[in-house]
Amino acid sequence: AAGVIQSPRHLIKEKRETATLKCYPIPRHDTVYWYQQGPGQDPQFLISFYEKMQSDKGSIPDRFSAQQFSDYHSELNMSSLELGDSALYFCASSIGQLLTGELFFGEGSRLTVL
């Protein structure tokens, strides 16, 4: 069965550079969530989208932005990267919002900022 696809799987950037992570949800899933998991930490919610509109916002820095496109894929844009942005970034998708569905997670994009 198709799963959530994230790209790239690994990314290395220098401080102050920008990075873009992409997430392709499971077909027919209309909700996308972004989570950040620092080393040895639990996943922290960043932002979510439902039907291409921002649905909820968590601890996402102002340097980060995200959007969901007409084909339901989502991109997380990160600018002015800092060392502390090094983390595993997970995307998850669901049918509808959490009230009715469960989240399916991708394998994550590992960002390393040097």
Place this chain on the structure above:
Amino acid sequence: AQSVTQPDIHITVSEGASLELRCNYSYGATPYLFWYVQSPGQGLQLLLKYFSGDTLVQGIKGFEAEFKRSQSSFNLRKPSVHWSDAAEYFCAVGGPMEYGNKLVFGAGTILRVKS
């Protein structure tokens, strides 16, 4: 604000022994409850979930969890642990829309299995 507590950071059990991982939550209403497992460098895999109904839920890989409203708990159990169960386990809660459309994770419990 809603929160999830997993009091045990590490747990070590012998292969074949039983396992219980604890999870307590703080929430204004009965939340939706989940257990995820994460192997090193891997994504999060759903083990089981509770939305409503029977408070004892069965999941994959022989895991089960029991929702106890009076204790605000959702502990994960397995009667006989296998070496392949060594991983990190996250309890998570989500809820009605007024609490936001997201999952809140606990800090995780790292399970080590000794032979």
